[in-house]
Amino acid sequence: MNYQKIFVAGHRGMVGSALLRQLSALNGPQPEVLTRTRDQLDLCDQAAVEDFFATEKPDCVLFAAAKVGGIHANATYPAEFGYQNTAMAMNCIHSAYRHATKRFLFLGSTCIYPRNAPQPIPESSLLSSPLEQTNEAYALAKIMGLKLCQYYREQYGVMFHSAMPTNLYGPGDNYHPENSHVIPGLIRRIHEAKQSGADSVSVWGSGNPRREFLYVDDLAAAIMHLITLSNPPHWVNVGTGTDLRIADLATKIAEVVGFEGEIHQDTSKPDGTPVKRTDITLIKATGWHPTVDLDEGLEKTYADFQNHYETCSR
Ligand SMILES: NC(=O)C1=CN([C@@H]2O[C@H](COP(=O)(O)OP(=O)(O)OC[C@H]3O[C@@H](n4cnc5c(N)ncnc54)[C@H](OP(=O)(O)O)[C@@H]3O)[C@@H](O)[C@H]2O)C=CC1
Numbered sequence: 001m002n003y004q005k006i007f008v009a010g011h012r013g014m015v016g017s018a019l020l021r022q023l024s025a026l027n028g029p030q031p032e033v034l035t036r037t038r039d040q041l042d043l044c045d046q047a048a049v050e051d052f053f054a055t056e057k058p059d060c061v062l063f064a065a066a067k068v069g070g071i072h073a074n075a076t077y078p079a080e081f082g083y084q085n086t087a088m089a090m091n092c093i094h095s096a097y098r099h100a101t102k103r104f105l106f107l108g109s110t111c112i113y114p115r116n117a118p119q120p121i122p123e124s125s126l127l128s129s130p131l132e133q134t135n136e137a138y139a140l141a142k143i144m145g146l147k148l149c150q151y152y153r154e155q156y157g158v159m160f161h162s163a164m165p166t167n168l169y170g171p172g173d174n175y176h177p178e179n180s181h182v183i184p185g186l187i188r189r190i191h192e193a194k195q196s197g198a199d200s201v202s203v204w205g206s207g208n209p210r211r212e213f214l215y216v217d218d219l220a221a222a223i224m225h226l227i228t229l230s231n232p233p234h235w236v237n238v239g240t241g242t243d244l245r246i247a248d249l250a251t252k253i254a255e256v257v258g259f260e261g262e263i264h265q266d267t268s269k270p271d272g273t274p275v276k277r278t279d280i281t282l283i284k285a286t287g288w289h290p291t292v293d294l295d296e297g298l299e300k301t302y303a304d305f306q307n308h309y310e311t312c313s314r
């Protein structure tokens with residue numbers, strides 16, 4: 001590892017804590033790992049961020065802080081998703097540039113791609129047609145972040161670049177009943193249905209949308225790999241390249257949880273993007289590939305959920 005001082009922004013989140021696991025398992029000289037909670041350093045506060053970078057001068061930033069949520073949260077709070085994600089990205093990228101950070105890895109999301117992007121989605125489809133409405137604010141903030149990294153790299157020669165993960169899941173996820181993503185949302189709802197002896201459980205939407213899911217430790221390994229590349233792509237998809245219907249995901253989760261009741265679709269809830277499967281040709285060509293399949297990942301995730309049931313919603 002060529003870095004002396006790595007700032008993991010968002011270290012208490014699902015991705016940030018997976019990055020800490022990767023960093024603590026490194027062989028050889030250990031870099032100093034800087035962390036700050038939101039209470040210690042609000043990344044939306046430009047002056048505080050500038051002061052932090054001026055004082056600490058991290059040579060590498062892994063940017064896993066964001067306002068994050070599933071389809072309901074994104075559609076309900078677009079002002080917060082747009083403002084906070086834009087502010088955090090702008091403040092950190094600019095201060096990193098000002099204080100000579102050598103490497104900045106920005107995390108976006110595959111929701112940056114158009115709603116009707118070609119499948120599997122190539123990186124080149126960015127900005128080729130309109131976005132999905134349910135997460136437009138978040139997607140626009142993420143697009144500005146990845147583009148700003150590109151602009152600083154092209155104009156000033158700094159090594160700022162981005163990764164676009166598909167939908168993630170794993171230990172440390174947010175299991176809030178409404179604001180979470182589909183895997184933690186369904187794990188919780190189906191677990192509680194089993195516990196209460198309910199004979200049915202609801203799944204949002206028509207069940208027809210297709211999604212791709214990456215286990216968070218695979219993403220963390222991809223990030224550690226990307227920051228070793230001397231000429232990484234400006235942005236690169238990180239996923240598995242395989243997807244499934246939400247209705248089939250719900251059946252899988254019910255099997256993992258051991259719920260034998262009926263599963264019905266609540267069509268009053270939105271479907272969002274009909275399909276978003278990533279083309280992972282580019283990242284595979286650099287030498288990374290996913291290692292945890294969905295069945296194994298769901299088993300591990302459900303075990304983690306059961307261990308943290310009291311404290312797993314934010
Ligand atoms: N989860 C997913 O399915 C996907 C996530 N991503 C991206 O991956 C990254 C990490 O996501 P994930 O780990 O799931 O998110 P989490 O919600 O688990 O974690 C987000 C982290 O960001 C921190 N944070 C939020 N706002 C601020 C702020 N104003 N100042 C300082 N810190 C802040 C939180 O800090 P604190 O703990 O102190 O509150 C938290 O640790 C994000 O960029 C997200 O967009 C991309 C694709 C899919």
Ligand SMILES: C[C@H]1O[C@H](OP(=O)(O)OP(=O)(O)OC[C@H]2O[C@@H](n3cnc4c(=O)[nH]c(N)nc43)[C@H](O)[C@@H]2O)[C@@H](O)[C@@H](O)C1=O
Nearest residue numbers: 069070071074109111135180181182185204205270271272
């Ligand atoms: C990662 C990505 O995540 C968000 O986009 P999304 O892919 O639509 O995320 P989602 O996980 O919330 O939903 C996936 C699908 O699943 C269905 N669904 C069924 N039942 C539940 C349920 O119980 N909870 C949720 N959340 N969805 C459910 C839901 O109706 C939808 O059809 C972005 O806003 C943005 O944050 C982003 O980048």
